[in-house]
Amino acid sequence: MSGNTGMGIFAIFFAATFTSNILLTLYLGMCSFLAVSKQIKTAFGLGLAVIFVMTSTSIINWMIYQWLLIPFDLEYLRYIVFIVTIAAFVQLVEMVIEKTSEALYNALGIFLPLITVNCAILGVSLFMIIREYTLTQSVAFGAGSGTGWLIAIIAMAGIRQKIEKNRIPKGLEGAGIALIIAGIMSMAFMGFTGMIGLN
Amino acid sequence: MNKKNKFKERIFMVLFMTGISAFFVSAISVVHLSTKETVRRNENLFLKRSVLYTAGIPFEKDPLEIEKVFNKKVTVSQNDGLPKYTVHSEKGTIKIYTVQGKGLWGEIIAHVGLFKDMKMSGISFIKQSETPGLGARIDEKWFKEQFRGKKGPFSTVPEGSTSQINEFDAVTGATITTKAVEDILNTTYKKLSKEYRE
Amino acid sequence: MRKIKKITVANIGKNNPVFMQILGICSTLAVTNVLENTVVMCLGLIFVTALSNTTVSVLRKWIPSRIRMMVSTLIIASYVILVDIVLKAFVPDISRQLGPYVGLIITNCIIMGRAEAFALNNKPGISFVDGLTSGIGYSYVLLAIAFLRELMGSGTIWGIKVMGDWWVNWSIMVMAPGAFFMLAVFIWVVKGKLIKEETS
Numbered sequence: 001m002s003g004n005t006g007m008g009i010f011a012i013f014f015a016a017t018f019t020s021n022i023l024l025t026l027y028l029g030m031c032s033f034l035a036v037s038k039q040i041k042t043a044f045g046l047g048l049a050v051i052f053v054m055t056s057t058s059i060i061n062w063m064i065y066q067w068l069l070i071p072f073d074l075e076y077l078r079y080i081v082f083i084v085t086i087a088a089f090v091q092l093v094e095m096v097i098e099k100t101s102e103a104l105y106n107a108l109g110i111f112l113p114l115i116t117v118n119c120a121i122l123g124v125s126l127f128m129i130i131r132e133y134t135l136t137q138s139v140a141f142g143a144g145s146g147t148g149w150l151i152a153i154i155a156m157a158g159i160r161q162k163i164e165k166n167r168i169p170k171g172l173e174g175a176g177i178a179l180i181i182a183g184i185m186s187m188a189f190m191g192f193t194g195m196i197g198l199n
Numbered sequence: 200m201n202k203k204n205k206f207k208e209r210i211f212m213v214l215f216m217t218g219i220s221a222f223f224v225s226a227i228s229v230v231h232l233s234t235k236e237t238v239r240r241n242e243n244l245f246l247k248r249s250v251l252y253t254a255g256i257p258f259e260k261d262p263l264e265i266e267k268v269f270n271k272k273v274t275v276s277q278n279d280g281l282p283k284y285t286v287h288s289e290k291g292t293i294k295i296y297t298v299q300g301k302g303l304w305g306e307i308i309a310h311v312g313l314f315k316d317m318k319m320s321g322i323s324f325i326k327q328s329e330t331p332g333l334g335a336r337i338d339e340k341w342f343k344e345q346f347r348g349k350k351g352p353f354s355t356v357p358e359g360s361t362s363q364i365n366e367f368d369a370v371t372g373a374t375i376t377t378k379a380v381e382d383i384l385n386t387t388y389k390k391l392s393k394e395y396r397e
Numbered sequence: 398m399r400k401i402k403k404i405t406v407a408n409i410g411k412n413n414p415v416f417m418q419i420l421g422i423c424s425t426l427a428v429t430n431v432l433e434n435t436v437v438m439c440l441g442l443i444f445v446t447a448l449s450n451t452t453v454s455v456l457r458k459w460i461p462s463r464i465r466m467m468v469s470t471l472i473i474a475s476y477v478i479l480v481d482i483v484l485k486a487f488v489p490d491i492s493r494q495l496g497p498y499v500g501l502i503i504t505n506c507i508i509m510g511r512a513e514a515f516a517l518n519n520k521p522g523i524s525f526v527d528g529l530t531s532g533i534g535y536s537y538v539l540l541a542i543a544f545l546r547e548l549m550g551s552g553t554i555w556g557i558k559v560m561g562d563w564w565v566n567w568s569i570m571v572m573a574p575g576a577f578f579m580l581a582v583f584i585w586v587v588k589g590k591l592i593k594e595e596t597s
Contacts, residue, residue, distance in 0.1 A: 025573040027426040119504035126497040131305040171589030183577030223475040234486040241489040
């Protein structure tokens, strides 16, 4: 782990949450973002599930990559390994929740299948490898990205609920206006850059 | 569904998954191993091209040509555990250092070429993982070309307004990356200034 | 034959995955600030969609339904690695620029969506066509976006300067929000047209 160790975990967390929000600057996780952001409640549920899965899988994938794939010279298989880990983890969590807590299953369970295909989860695992993060940095990055995703989807859901009754040009209804909102939010999030002294 | 059937189904699921994984993994491994040599050669060629570019020596696209020019003009040595290249060009001897520093997302590694009077022959980035379209634009030609003939320590000015020998254009929207490049160059100058005075 | 034509028309036009379903913009939208990268990404995507659709379709009778998503993901991931290796070996410069984005083709919802909705219930040949045309329908939208973003954001096309000195680059176009606005305007134009057609 080379020159990167210096980057504090707080800096990584905040950068991942705000200035380099995985959704608003890298467009990862757009599909479920546009589909589920119609109501604040469901958005919140999905967001929590994303944080949980993102943080956990970034830890698991980091360990697998550093301790298994690199020693055996199998880095080129990482895409398969990562995605299978994520899919398996999500299945496992779904089964555990189903068995243990009905309330939690009703709240989060239905979102779990959606998460396997959420590009953001895999994205976090891939970026953390490319950026050569340490384990703690990866945790911060995973948790930060998840939090950023949650904030973005809740804000989006709030705005969409508000404009539900407004008159919008016909062609922009639905996805079109959502994208414009996302664009404006993306600009707003760029404004955080100065706030946390990253720039 | 009774228990036995369910068990059978589970076993089949696991076997199916294992079988199909094994098949795909071995197929990919074959492709990987057969292209490994090409990939390694590409890496090597990339470094050589980077050195020649940094020195400002024009070269053809053909790999053999690059190899020939490189072998004729460049000698490789070590400096602080990193490769250092000495290039004999028509404009004089150029020393090319491999330098590194922290960017926004990860390490930035670059080749920096210096003439005897510490003026830069050029710069080339061999590794960076900055934001595409923003910080990653340091790898674009307009950014790299501006360093030829300049001399540090540097300060930055807004994109498109550089006029002094110790200034360079920042990349709009990528303040941290620009600062990282500035730091890398200035540290290099600081480190080397003694060696060059002698 | 008629079926092929029908699918092609639907996937490229009225049922275009980007306009109508807003699917799969995640991974590829990020590289649309440079046209060259977009072309490579789109080619990779078309290749993966077509072949993974075919493979899933071939295996469709044996895949246990509970793990079908995992199996499709595995198949897709394998093809993506293949693309990655090929890029690394034959166009190393572009592979370097695309970085992790090639890997993200795996989670592109279009590929998964087509595998789920089409390949699991159809024969291999027609699934191949479906994958191919979905990929193309998706690609031309992204290429158009990339073309405009690069033109307005950097004043270049394919890295060659086309705008004169009078042109002031719209930096916002190269940055993240540019893609959102661009895509929204695209959807607006196309949907507006469709609505007009329907009412008249």
